[in-house]
Every structure is written in C-alpha cells, then in structure tokens.
Amino acid sequence: MKKYISLLSISLLFACSNANQEGENQSGSSQAYTENQLKNLQISIDTVRVDVGDEIINATAYYGFGLSEDEKTIYFVDGMNTEVHAYNLPELKLERRIVFEKDGPNQAPNFINFFQVLPTGEFLLANYNIQAVFNDQTEKVLNIKAQPEEYDGLDESLSSLYGFIHVSPDKKFAISRPIEYRDASVGLVMMDIENKKGQILPLPGLEITKKFRSSFSQGGGTTTMGDNVIIQEVRNQLVIYSGSTADIYVYDWKSKELKLIEFDHKLVPNQKSGDFPSEAGTREELMEIAQEIRSQVSFMGFLWDESRQQYFRFAVKQNGFLESGEPRKADWYLFSYDENFNLLGETKIDQLNNFFYQSFFYDGKIYNYLPVEEDPGFVIMTLNF
Numbered sequence: 043m044k045k046y047i048s049l050l051s052i053s054l055l056f057a058c059s060n061a062n063q064e065g066e067n068q069s070g071s072s073q074a075y076t077e078n079q080l081k082n083l084q085i086s087i088d089t090v091r092v093d094v095g096d097e098i099i100n101a102t103a104y105y106g107f108g109l110s111e112d113e114k115t116i117y118f119v120d121g122m123n124t125e126v127h128a129y130n131l132p133e134l135k136l137e138r139r140i141v142f143e144k145d146g147p148n149q150a151p152n153f154i155n156f157f158q159v160l161p162t163g164e165f166l167l168a169n170y171n172i173q174a175v176f177n178d179q180t181e182k183v184l185n186i187k188a189q190p191e192e193y194d195g196l197d198e199s200l201s202s203l204y205g206f207i208h209v210s211p212d213k214k215f216a217i218s219r220p221i222e223y224r225d226a227s228v229g230l231v232m233m234d235i236e237n238k239k240g241q242i243l244p245l246p247g248l249e250i251t252k253k254f255r256s257s258f259s260q261g262g263g264t265t266t267m268g269d270n271v272i273i274q275e276v277r278n279q280l281v282i283y284s285g286s287t288a289d290i291y292v293y294d295w296k297s298k299e300l301k302l303i304e305f306d307h308k309l310v311p312n313q314k315s316g317d318f319p320s321e322a323g324t325r326e327e328l329m330e331i332a333q334e335i336r337s338q339v340s341f342m343g344f345l346w347d348e349s350r351q352q353y354f355r356f357a358v359k360q361n362g363f364l365e366s367g368e369p370r371k372a373d374w375y376l377f378s379y380d381e382n383f384n385l386l387g388e389t390k391i392d393q394l395n396n397f398f399y400q401s402f403f404y405d406g407k408i409y410n411y412l413p414v415e416e417d418p419g420f421v422i423m424t425l426n427f
Contacts, residue, residue, distance in 0.1 A: 069247075069302040072383050079378050079387030084426045085394075092418040093135040099127065101413035107400050108159025108275075113348070116402070117165070118411070118418075121154035126165060129418070131404050136418075140178060142167070148182045150174070156204060158275065161211050168204045175213060184209075186216050186235060193233050193240030203231055206273040208280060210295045217243075217280060217293065219271055228252065228271055230282065230293075230300075245271065245291055247302045251284040254314050254335045257321055258328040265325070267332035268318075274343045276353075285340035287313035292383070309388040310357060310375055314338040336360040339375070349406035352386065353379040354425075387427070 105121040115137065118127050126140040142150035151169035158166035164177050168188070175184040188203040190196040200220045207218040216233040228251060230243040248271050255268030269285040282291040288305040289312070305312055318335060322328035342356040355377045361370040374394040378386040400411035408423040 068299060069304065071304045072306070072379065072385050074306050074308065074385050075387060078389070080376060080389040080427055081387065082427055083376070083387075083389050083391075085391065086424045086426070088422040088424070089412075089414065090134055090420050090422060091414040092129060092420070093133075094417055095136060097136055097139065099136070099418060101416060101418045104400065104411065104418075105154065106157035107402070107411070108157065108165075109402060110159065110163065111161045113404060116404075116409075117159050118400075119154050119157040119165075119167075121157075124150050124152065124154060124167075126157075131409075134420075140180060142176065142180045148176070148180055150176060150180070150182075156207050158208055160209065160213070161278065162213075164213075166207065166209050168207050170202070170204055173204050173207055173216075175209060184213055184235070186233070188216065188218055188233065190231075190240065193238050196231065196233075196240035196242075200231065203233070208273055208275055209235075211278060212295075215295070217273065219273055219282075222252065230273070243293075243300055245282060247289050247291065247304070248282065248284050248287065250313060251286045252320075254286045254318060256319055256328055256331040256335075258323075258325055259321075260325075265328065267328055268335050269314075269340065272343065276344050276346050281344055283341065283343060285314075285342070288341050289313070290344075290383070303383050305383075305385060307377065307385065307388060309390065310339045310359075314340075333360070333362065337362065339373075344379075345401060345403055345408060347403040347406060349403075351381055353381070353383065354403075354408070355379070 100120065103120045103122055104118040106119045108117050114131050116129050116131055120127065124142045124144060127136060128138040130137045144152060149172065150167050151172045153169055154167050156168040160166065164175050164183060166175050173186040173188040174182050177183050188207055190198045190200040190203060202221045203218045205219050205221065207216055209216045214236050216235055218231050220231055222228055228245045228248050230245065232241040232243055251269050251271055255266055257264050257266040271282060271284050274281045279295065280293040288307055290303050292301050292303060318331050322331055337360055339357050339359045344353045344355050346353055357375040359373040361372060363369055374391045375388065376391055377388045380386055402409055410421045410423065412419055412421050
C-alpha cells in the first residue's frame with residue numbers, strides 16, 4: 043500500500059586534537075548550506091507487516107531497538123518479558139526470540155529500561171538494579187555495576203547512573219547521564235570499567251535544557267516533564283542532544299574526545315526561549331507548563347543514511363488542543379546534514395501528523411516501527427529530492 047504524505051497515527055513519546063586528554067571539550071560550528079537540499083522534498087509512504095510465523099508477539103511492548111553491524115538484522119527489546127527479538131530486515135520476518143534468565147548468575151533485569159546492541163552482537167541490558175552485557179546465548183559477559191561508589195573519582199551523591207547508559211565497542215568504558223538535582227550541572231559520567239575509575243564530562247552547551255523542565259512533588263513521589271538530555275549511538279559514536287537546542291555534543295570512543303557542534307538553522311530558532319517555573323504547585327499546572335514548553339520547536343535525534351552518507355533529523359512544534367481535547371496538528375520539520383554535521387537542507391513537512399520514535403535508515407529509506415493490527419510492522423518513508 044503506497045500513498046503520499048498521509049501517515050498512520052502513533053503517539054509521540056520520539057575532527058579533533060589532543061587525543062590523549064580524555065574527555066576534553068572541543069567545539070565547532072556547523073556550516074550552513076548555500077543551496078537547500080530539501081527545497082523540493084517529496085515523501086512517499088509504504089506500510090508493511092512483519093512475518094512472525096506461529097509465534098505470539100506483543101507488538102506494542104517494544105521499548106528499545108538496535109541494528110546489527112551489517113544492518114540486516116534489527117533487535118527489539120520486550121522490556122516487560124526480558125526478551126530480545128531479532129528480525130531479518132531484507133525478508134521482514136522474525137528470526138529468533140532470545141529469552142534471558144530471571145535469576146542465577148546470568149540474571150538479567152526484570153524490566154529493561156535501557157538497551158544497546160554492541161558491534162560484537164552482544165547486548166547491554168540495564169535498569170536501576172542490573173547493568174550488564176550479555177551474549178546472544180543469554181550469558182552475562184560483563185557486569186558494569188553503574189553505582190558511583192564502584193568508581194574512584196565519582197561523588198557518591200550521583201544517582202541513576204544507569205540512565206541512557208552506553209558501553210564502548212571494546213567494553214572497557216561506559217557513559218551514562220545522571221539525573222541533575224536542583225543546581226547540579228548537566229554532564230555525563232564516564233566509567234572506566236577495567237580500572238574502576240570515574241570522571242564527569244561537563245556539557246555546558248546543554249545547560250539550557252534545565253530551563254525547560256518542571257517538576258511536581260506529592261506523597262513522596264516526583265513527576266518531571268519537559269526536555270531532557272539524551273544519549274544516542276550513531277555510527278559507533280555518541281550524539282548527546284536535547285529538545286531545547288539544536289546544538290549537540292559528539293563523543294568519539296576512540297579518541298575519547300567530546301566535541302560541541304553548534305548549528306545555525308534558517309527555518310526555525312536554534313533554541314527555545316522564555317522562563318518557566320522549575321516546580322509546579324499542582325499536577326494541572328505541571329501539564330500547562332509542559333504544554334507551553336512543547337509549543338516551541340523541539341529537536342529530535344539523528345538518523346544516519348548509509349546510502350547517501352548523511353544524517354537526517356526531525357523537529358516538532360506542538361500547537362495545543364482543540365475544544366474537544368484532541369491535540370491540534372503539530373508543525374513538523376526535517377533537516378539534513380553531511381557526515382560532519384554541516385547543514386545541507388531543511389524543510390517544513392505540512393502533511394506529517396506524527397513522528398515514529400523507533401526509526402532508522404535501511405536501504406536508503408526511513409523505517410518507522412508501527413504494529414500492523416496484532417503483528418509488528420513498519421511505515422517506510424522514501425525521501426525524494
């Protein structure tokens with residue numbers, strides 16, 4: 043089934059020096075285009091169902107995904123059932139269910155909050171209690187223990203080091219994003235797994251993120267809404283970004299360098315503006331603050347297109363609600379960049395209704411995960427420009 047720019051509905055969740063100085067911040071500015079690559083962009087849509095054979099799959103339970111190194115297999119994690127499902131992309135069929143153990147020496151997290159596919163074909167599975175690497179035979183091959191007391195140089199007051207945790211390809215280092223409480227600076231935690239040493243990598247270029255989130259506390263619990271700093275793995279490097287600003291950090295596993303890249307978009311503001319309460323008095327006020335924050339452009343993560351050797355990135359601006367309570371149509375934008383993050387093009391996509399947050403490029407097309415009735419499926423977007 044093919045149609046032009048009419049998407050199915052889904053809810054929106056979605057070159058350095060001094061290489062011996064680990065974690066040193068560097069900065070550079072992305073160069074803007076002279077001719078907009080996406081000026082005449084057209085998007086066509088295909089919807090496909092994945093063959094799962096006789097298996098019974100909860101197609102709505104997938105919480106994270108990753109591609110194999112040859113990009114022919116995609117792995118989805120069913121966090122509730124502690125399983126990883128491998129799908130053959132060329133044939134669009136389920137290849138294997140990998141069921142992890144719930145106790146014993148190979149115990150996996152009982153609920154998987156964070157998931158990474160390593161180039162070795164191994165998997166990082168993490169929650170607040172267990173952070174470990176497993177092979178495809180469900181054996182635990184590395185126990186990370188992402189707690190500050192495990193690593194010299196880290197303040198024991200740091201919390202949630204399992205958050206957005208990523209392991210280096212050689213499994214010697216891990217990087218995570220701790221929760222920033224009150225006046226704490228935005229940063230990353232680097233963990234030297236072999237030598238049990240830790241280091242904070244500050245992210246001053248993303249400090250702006252703290253201005254665009256708010257919390258409400260009641261009965262011992264706290265709900266926070268707004269923007270967050272997110273770590274994303276792209277091309278065996280880490281991209282650290284926030285919805286609050288177009289600017290990003292890139293961390294190179296080999297050189298141990300952290301580089302700030304600043305952008306100058308022409309179509310949208312490069313960052314959000316205004317002041318918002320950091321704490322809300324009621325849950326209703328928290329929802330109102332969050333909606334005001336979303337009424338400005340929020341930047342998403344990056345998608346790498348191997349066939350074109352370039353990146354793409356979406357952004358969205360929400361427009362409130364109708365009297366019926368239904369959300370108004372959001373404004374969607376698409377940007378393209380070369381392999382060094384230089385801006386190549388940007389465009390507004392007027393007919394795009396929703397974004398598919400579990401997205402990736404395969405064979406030059408954007409695959410967006412979406413269940414088709416009771417089976418897994420994809421909405422495939424072809425970009426013509």
